[in-house]
Amino acid sequence: EAVSGAQLIAQALRAQNIEYMFGIVGIPVTEIAIAAQAVGIKYVGMRNEQAACYAASAIGYLTGRPGVCLAVSGPGFLHTLGGMANATINCWPLIVIGGSSDRNQETMGAFQEFPQVEAGRLYNKLSVRPSCLEVIPAVIEKAVRTSMYGRPGSCYIDIPGDFVNLQVNKSSVKYVECCLPPPISMAEHSAVSKAASVIALSKQPLLIIGKGAAYSHAENNIRKLVDLCGLPFLPTPMAKGVVPDNHPNCVAAARSTALQHADVIILLGARLNWILHFGLPPRYRQDVKIIQIDICAEELGNNVRPAATLLGDINAVTEQLLEEFNKRSWKYPSNSEWWQKLRGKIKNNEERSKGLALQKSLPMNYYTVFHHIRELIPKDCILVSEGANTMDIGRTMLPNFYPRQRLDAGTFGTMGVGLGFAIAAAMVARDRTPGRRIVCIEGDSAFGFSGMEVETICRYNLPIVIIVVNNNGIYTGLDANSWEEMLKFGDPATCVPPVSLLPNAHYEKIMSAFGGKGYFVKTPEELQNALKASVADKQTPSLINVMIDPQSERKKQEFPWLTRSNL
Numbered sequence: 001e002a003v004s005g006a007q008l009i010a011q012a013l014r015a016q017n018i019e020y021m022f023g024i025v026g027i028p029v030t031e032i033a034i035a036a037q038a039v040g041i042k043y044v045g046m047r048n049e050q051a052a053c054y055a056a057s058a059i060g061y062l063t064g065r066p067g068v069c070l071a072v073s074g075p076g077f078l079h080t081l082g083g084m085a086n087a088t089i090n091c092w093p094l095i096v097i098g099g100s101s102d103r104n105q106e107t108m109g110a111f112q113e114f115p116q117v118e119a120g121r122l123y124n125k126l127s128v129r130p131s132c133l134e135v136i137p138a139v140i141e142k143a144v145r146t147s148m149y150g151r152p153g154s155c156y157i158d159i160p161g162d163f164v165n166l167q168v169n170k171s172s173v174k175y176v177e178c179c180l181p182p183p184i185s186m187a188e189h190s191a192v193s194k195a196a197s198v199i200a201l202s203k204q205p206l207l208i209i210g211k212g213a214a215y216s217h218a219e220n221n222i223r224k225l226v227d228l229c230g231l232p233f234l235p236t237p238m239a240k241g242v243v244p245d246n247h248p249n250c251v252a253a254a255r256s257t258a259l260q261h262a263d264v265i266i267l268l269g270a271r272l273n274w275i276l277h278f279g280l281p282p283r284y285r286q287d288v289k290i291i292q293i294d295i296c297a298e299e300l301g302n303n304v305r306p307a308a309t310l311l312g313d314i315n316a317v318t319e320q321l322l323e324e325f326n327k328r329s330w331k332y333p334s335n336s337e338w339w340q341k342l343r344g345k346i347k348n349n350e351e352r353s354k355g356l357a358l359q360k361s362l363p364m365n366y367y368t369v370f371h372h373i374r375e376l377i378p379k380d381c382i383l384v385s386e387g388a389n390t391m392d393i394g395r396t397m398l399p400n401f402y403p404r405q406r407l408d409a410g411t412f413g414t415m416g417v418g419l420g421f422a423i424a425a426a427m428v429a430r431d432r433t434p435g436r437r438i439v440c441i442e443g444d445s446a447f448g449f450s451g452m453e454v455e456t457i458c459r460y461n462l463p464i465v466i467i468v469v470n471n472n473g474i475y476t477g478l479d480a481n482s483w484e485e486m487l488k489f490g491d492p493a494t495c496v497p498p499v500s501l502l503p504n505a506h507y508e509k510i511m512s513a514f515g516g517k518g519y520f521v522k523t524p525e526e527l528q529n530a531l532k533a534s535v536a537d538k539q540t541p542s543l544i545n546v547m548i549d550p551q552s553e554r555k556k557q558e559f560p561w562l563t564r565s566n567l
Contacts, residue, residue, distance in 0.1 A: 001170045005133050005163035008173065009097065010035035012140040013068060016178050018095070020044070020059050020427055022052040022420075023070030027111070028161030029099040033070055041068075044423065044460060049076050051450040053083020053096060054420030057154070060093035061215060062404055062428045066147045066155075069096045073161065074112025077119075082414065084123035084154040089412040091212065091296075093147035094154040095140075096120075100129070102162040120156035129158035133168040137176050145179040151296040152215070187293070187310035187317045195266070195291045195308040196324040199229070202264035202289075204338040206251070207231045208276065211238035211410075212269020212295065218315035219243070219403045222268060225322055230332040232342055234258055236270050237408055241400030252396070254345035259283055261341070264307075266291045269314040272303045273411065279304040293317050353397065362523060365552040366390070369469055370397035372524055376531040377439050377465075382407070382425045386418040387443020389553065390469045394441055416449030418442050419466075423453065426462035437465065437535065444470040444477075444501060451510055457541045458514035465534045466511070466543040472503040477550035480504055504547065511543035519544045 003011075009032050013021075022044045025033045033043050046052035049071045059067025071080050077098040087094040098120075101110035120127035126146045130139040143155040199205060213222060219242045226233055226243055232251045233243060243250065251258045259265075259277065265288055272279035272290070279290060280303060289307035292300050293314060300309040310317045333339075357371035366389055374397060377383075382405045385394045391408055400406045407421040422440040429436040447468050457464050471477045478486065478496075480503040489495040508518030517540055519530035527546055534542040 002167040003170050003173065004031070004035075005136065005159070005166050006031035006035040008133060008136045008168075009140065009159065010039045010041065012137040014039040014041060015137065015176070016141060016144040017065060018068055018144070019063075019065070019431075020056070020424070021068040021070055022046050022055040022424070023068075024049055024052060024072065024076065025070070026072040026076065027099070028164050029070055029072055029097070029159070031164050032097065032159070042427065044427065044456065046420070046423075046456055047452040048450060049079035050082050050416060051420040051453050053080040053094070054086065054414075054417045055424040056096070057083055057087035057090070057092050057094045058407055058421045058424035059428065060087065060147070060152065061090070061211075061407070062425060064093075064148070064215070064217075066093040066095045066144060067424065069094065071096065071098045072112070073099045073101055073116070074114045076112075077114065077116050081119075081123055082416070084120070084156065086410065086412050086414045086417065088123060088125065088153040090410045091152050091215070093152040095143055095147060096124075096154060096156045098156065098158055099164070100158050100160050103160045104162065117156070117158045120158070123154060124156045125153040126155040127158070128156070129160070130163070133163060133166060134173050136173075138174050141176045141179050149182050151299075184316050185295075185312040187312045187320055191308055191310050192317070192320045192324050195310055196321060196328060198264055198289055198291060198307050199266065200328060200330045202332075203336075204261055204263045205231055205266070205332055206258050206262035206264070207233040207266045207268065208270045209233055209235045209239040209242050209268050210270025211236060213314045213318075214239050214242050214269075214403045216269065216295075216314040217403070218268070218318050221315055221318040221322060225318055225325070228322065228325055229330065230334055231266075232258060232339070236275055237395050238406055238410065239270070240395070240406050242403045244401040245399035246401065251342050251346065253349045254342045256283075257345045258342060261285065261338075262288060264289045264291065266293070268293050268318065269295070271299055271411075275411065357397075363547055363549040363552075364524065364527075365549055366393045366469065367397065368524060369527065369546055369548060370394055372527050372531065373439075373441070373467065374398055376528065376535060378437050378535065381405070381437040381439045382429065384408070384418050384422045384425065384438065384440040385442075386415060387441075387446040387469065388475050389471075390441060390443035390446065398441075415446050418446055419450040419453035419457070422464045422466070423456060423460075423462060426457075426464050427460075430462070435538070437463070437538075440464055440466045442466060442468050443474075444468055444472065444505065444507065445474040447507060448501075451507070454510050454516065454541075454543065455514045458511075458516050461539070462541060463538055464541050466541070468507045468543065468545045469548060470505065470507065470545055471548050471552060472505070472550045473497075473501045474499045476553065477501060478503060479550050503550070506545065508543045508545040511541065516541035516543060518542070521546045
């Protein structure tokens with residue numbers, strides 16, 4: 001009995017428990033998508049390979065098993081590079097399957113010919129092309145396994161165009177079973193007891209929870225550790241919700257103070273990169289003791305020499321620490337000077353934000369908008385957020401109560417991820433937690449990267465609520481009058497500020513163009529009404545275009561890293 005390359009690929013993905021495929025079909029991969037649907041894999045046709053690849057990567061983070069991105073050769077493959085890099089830098093499992101030109105036309109200048117396997121090596125843990133049809137199942141098993149084992153990341157499989165419809169006898173195919181779940185490693189006992197001793201001697205401890213902790217489903221053990229030891233904790237942006245943001249020990253509202261004065265810091269699946277200011281002075285104490293817990297040995301010791309290193313799975317190692325502290329019965333006193341300092345700072349910062357949120361002036365500022373969003377969105381919704389000010393202020397203003405329910409620009413600071421992430425989250429929610437809502441909060445600039453995916457959302461009838469926080473630009477914009485004045489000086493290409501976008505752009509009409517509901521909002525009352533209507537309608541996608549003051553900035557804070565480009 002004969003089987004085609006396309007069927008072999010689809011069957012092998014199914015055998016590895018792959019559930020979702022995102023892509024754009026065309027020569028030579030169309031048959032692969034058809035075959036995938038035939039074996040029960042859900043195929044979502046996107047409008048740009050970049051967004052498709054972002055969506056597939058979010059599946060890996062949300063489910064622990066990679067999604068697949070399917071792309072055509074040449075330019076199609078190249079458009080997936082952003083998604084591969086974003087997945088690998090965020091440590092999320094992902095499989096990308098790219099068509100490539102026929103083998104017998106190599107070096108001849110074939111249609112869309114490009115050295116895809118070599119190009120893929122920079123972005124992926126594994127970049128391979130099966131040598132013949134017979135080995136396709138084994139190659140796919142290796143790619144899926146590699147994407148999940150150790151520190152997760154992206155893997156690329158190159159499929160020559162002539163393989164897709166080529167047939168081979170089933171009896172000669174090397175079929176393989178589903179790979180085993182990733183093995184769980186634990187830290188050595190001496191390292192665990194050393195870490196516990198350092199923590200027990202601390203005067204100003206701080207626990208930092210990273211998205212590695214969220215990925216390893218360590219929420220129950222981390223919550224127990226926080227409660228047992230009474231430790232102040234700080235989540236990184238995507239680790240919000242591993243322990244709920246409203247937990248009394250959360251010190252996110254005193255982030256700078258906590259980092260600057262802690263004498264012992266426990267890193268749970270978080271890296272000392274730009275997001276955490278590298279662990280270096282002046283943002284940290286010169287003599288800070290770092291206890292690093294990570295799945296990747298090469299990460300240990302980056303930027304700061306650690307006082308203790310615990311190599312292993314975050315959930316398993318947290319359990320080891322719990323056992324150690326259960327023996328010692330040590331608890332950090334809740335009436336310490338450190339707690340008083342942190343609580344004072346939290347109160348101060350929250351009052352400042354509250355003052356800004358309750359301003360009655362129009363147009364609205366960011367804080368007012370987020371205040372109303374926070375009041376009206378479901379507590380268990382998945383929040384997708386990207387933009388410059390939109391993402392940064394949203395992180396502080398919008399709480400998460402559950403793990404893996406905040407997706408944003410991530411370690412790579414990638415703009416354009418929002419709609420792809422929201423589509424992936426909606427697909428997973430539909431299958432696993434029906435009724436859970438996806439709320440996607442975009443800056444107007446961020447929305448522009450993948451705005452056409454609104455059509456995809458409407459085509460698959462995904463009831464996502466998109467909120468565009470519109471300030472007519474990147475960071476800041478111009479109001480309509482200033483814009484008109486500016487145009488009197490001549491060609492906009494020479495006189496309009498590079499950060500400006502068209503004032504009062506009606507992004508909500510993109511949604512209504514495809515049958516979703518669009519709302520144009522200028523006042524708190526209009527915002528409340530639009531939000532209530534969107535959340536109540538569980539069938540229809542909606543887009544709320546919220547006009548804010550083009551000059552609305554975040555409250556003045558000591559964030560030198562926010563001068564980073566394009567964010």
